[in-house]
Amino acid sequence: MARPPKIAPGLPSKQQVLDFIQTSDVPAGKREIAKAFGLKGQEKIALKKLLRDMADEGLIDGKKTAFHRMGGVPKVTVLRVVDTEDGEAIAIPDSWHPDDATPPPRLRLIERKKGSALRAGDRVLARTEETGSGWIAHPMKKLPNQAEAVMGIVEVDGSGKNWLAPIDRRVRHAAPIADLGGAEPGNLVLAEPAGRSPRAGVKVIQVLGDPLAPKAFSLIAIHKFGIPHTFPGEVLEEGKQAATLPLSEDRREDLRHLPIVAIDPADARDHDDAIWAEPDGEGGFRAVVAIADVSFYVRPGSKLDREARKRGNSVYFPDRVVPMLPEVLSADVCSLKQGETRAAMACHLTISANGAVTAWRFSRALVRIAENIAYEDAQAQIDNSEAPQHLQNLWACWRALEAARHKRDPLELELPERRVVLDEAGKIASIAVRERLDAHRVVEDFMIAANVAAAKALESKTSPVVYRIHEPPSREKLIALRDYLATFERKLALGQVITPGLFNRMLKDIADESEKALIMEAVLRSQTQAYYGPSNAGHFGLALGSYAHFTSPIRRYADLLVHRALVDAFALEQPKPTNGLPAASGLSDRDRADLGRVSEAISSAERRAMEAERETIDRYVAAWLAGHIGETFETRITGVQRFGLFATIIGLGGDGLVPVSILGNERFHHDEAARQLVGESTGTTYAVGDRMQLRLAEANPLTGALKFEPVDGAGGAIEPRGKPSPLKRQGKHLVGKRGRPSNIRHQGRRKR
Helix, strand or coil: CCCCCCCCCCCCCHHHHHHHHHHCCCCCCHHHHHHHCCCCCHHHHHHHHHHHHHHHCCCEEEECCEEEECCCCCCEEEEEEEEEECCEEEEEECCCCCCCCCCCCCEEECCCCCCCCCCCCCEEEEEEEEECCEEEEEEEEEECCCCCCEEEEEEECCCCCEEEEECCCCCCCEEEEEECCCCCCCCEEEEEECCCCHHHCEEEEEEEECCCCCCHHHHHHHHHHCCCCCCCHHHHHHHHHHHCCCCCHHHCEECCCCCCEEEECCCCCCCCEEEEEEECCCCCEEEEEEEECHHHHCCCCCHHHHHHHHHCECEECCCCEECCCCHHHHHHHCCCCECCEEEEEEEEEEECCCCCEEEEEEEEEEEEECEEEEHHHHHHHHHCCCCCHHHHHHHHHHHHHHHHHHHHCCCCCCCCCEEEEECCCCCEEEEEECCCCHHHHHHHHHHHHHHHHHHHHHHHCCCCCCEEEECCCCHHHHHHHHHHHHCCCCCCCCCCCCCHHHHHHHHHCCCCHHHHHHHHHHHHHHCCCCEEECCCCCECCCCECCCECCCCCCCEHHHHHHHHHHHHHCCCCCCCCCCCCCCCCCCCHHHHHCHHHHHHHHHHHHHHHHHHHHHHHHHHHHHHHHHHCCCEEEEEEEEEECCEEEEEECCCCCEEEEEHHHCCCCCEEEECCCCEEEECCCCCEEECCCEEEEEEEEEECCCCEEEEEEECCCCCECCCCCCCCCCEEECCEEECCCCCECCCCECCCCCC
16 A cells, blocks of 8 residues: 655645545545645635645546545545446445546445445445556445435425425325426426435426326336436447347257247237247157347447346336347347247257156257247137147147146246236226236246256356255244144144145145135245345255256346356357457356356346336226226235235235224224234124225325225225225325325324
8 A cells, every 4th residue: 555645734736735635545625635734724725725726727626525636536435336247336436526528437346245235326435446457446334325316296285385295105204395496296206305404305306297197107116216227328339239240050050940939928028938849759859949049149248248237137017128138139139030030049858758858958049930929829729729730749748848847846826917908008908917828838837947957957067057046935934834824723844844845735725715815825925035146055936956047038137147158068159259249158257256246136136126017017006996996896805914904906906005993993903923903892803815895995006005995795884983084086186185185294293
């Protein structure tokens, strides 16, 4: 470490100031400089002018509490994490205020402990140094995050005061708006604190428009979860460049003669998998699972690769997709389209009559998809005995795979998926639970077979593997499940080996549908969350010892890493490109050295995408239901808390609250272990899994929140305890008794 220069008292020269701020072990502001040179009185005034002159000359930048050399970074400074590259956090100076021609330097954070996982928005005090390969920083301590922008709706109360009504249902209070920033009542906006005190309110920093306009619900999720949704210009340009890469026919296996088909949802935005099978003449089958060869186009270390790694996966909303790759690749060159020659990574499988995969082989290939077909259309052809031979062969091979799956006995839980259909104007045409067809199972079982083959193929070469891991339930969750099952007089012995089949048999033996729904919900809650990692721990839910994601590299970065590993392990490298893109398409040295960090990052991105997609669906459901206020629905109780119960509309979804205060004119006891509310006077019980008729009282499209009220046997509302304030519809908002929007709860005031 360089020693600070010897300091003589008196007003320093410009060079002395530069030397000091470059070597100071603390942020070098005006106060620190004055103290270091022993300045007092008029000398401090002269120093202030000197620093101003140096800034005007372009010698230094920053602010009075921390200066740095123009274009450089202070030796100790506050950094803000803005990105991740190759699993490492990338930060910029938190106080950087450059002009357009001087972008902030990007510093690679070298963390002492792996897995500390600094994320975008985190602030750290760090020691910095400039190396031959760029700036690096060593975090000294993590700092409290500054208040982030809040999204909400501008609303006006009865006195004419502006409030920011939050769209996040977890935020219970509205904030006074100190500066509208050009926004109007009803606008969806981003705002930030106007001062340090909550009483200062917020100021609008961006107007996003009509919150109920088409595509607004997904925009809310994109902003709330910080999902990268615009590609930098250099990434788009490199995508166009990669799309022109020529396919080397002499270095790829030619499979264009096979009638390979891609079976996808009718509204699929990309097609990264296709399948083919035929009898082998010995009772078994030969099969090919062809997957888009994304690794050929997206090379390690390229701008495309860094952007894809940052995103982690594509995010799918009813009205748009936020792709992992630019559309020139994701929706065109990489997408397996009917009649087009495409580059593919082919998994060749030999499948026995009982569905066992007895051999596998991987190759880089050329394919020409015979047909892009929707699940529903493929199923209709099979059901009507009108299917072409290649579809009949697929179903025949699948029945063998299905037999093997039943023997393996993976976890079988009924998890309905809601499908939102929009019209051409972007408005909701229908919402329904997606029908589960054999066609879905056909594709799934072929994909599972290929994923298992990829994992085992890499293991056979002792190559790095990014596994898809689903660990067995923890002992704590099993104990909670055992205690809950005991309330139904059912037993779960913890001394036995816990397998998916154990849960399947438990559910199969339950005849009562209400009880079955209760226990299925409990079994689901006991499961761990799947994740990616380089150390194999098996996949409990699928009852598989080795499992990796191989089949969706257009939309999942984990699959792209598996493809690269296969390229290395089986010598599948293609000729070096001549257009300046990186030569290798296998794993980079950095990936090999630290797959754990990369796996952790893409697991986090996956969880972010799942939450964003789920919340957006909830908003669409609430928007559709807003036109059905007052109607009665068949619901099922999904949760019970001390303050009320949650229910979802059967066949539609959308969770809503029934406050305990309107359940009837008696007190209710919350039995947490049994997950039920019990009336102290009548013994009336509301338990998770119960079906009940509920009337829809409120639907908020902006938060996705619903509110129900119970009805009696005659269809009338149950008399509530107390007298809650009546609500009426007014315009787009629910307005309370005093004319103030009902979702506004003022900061600093008690709830009445």
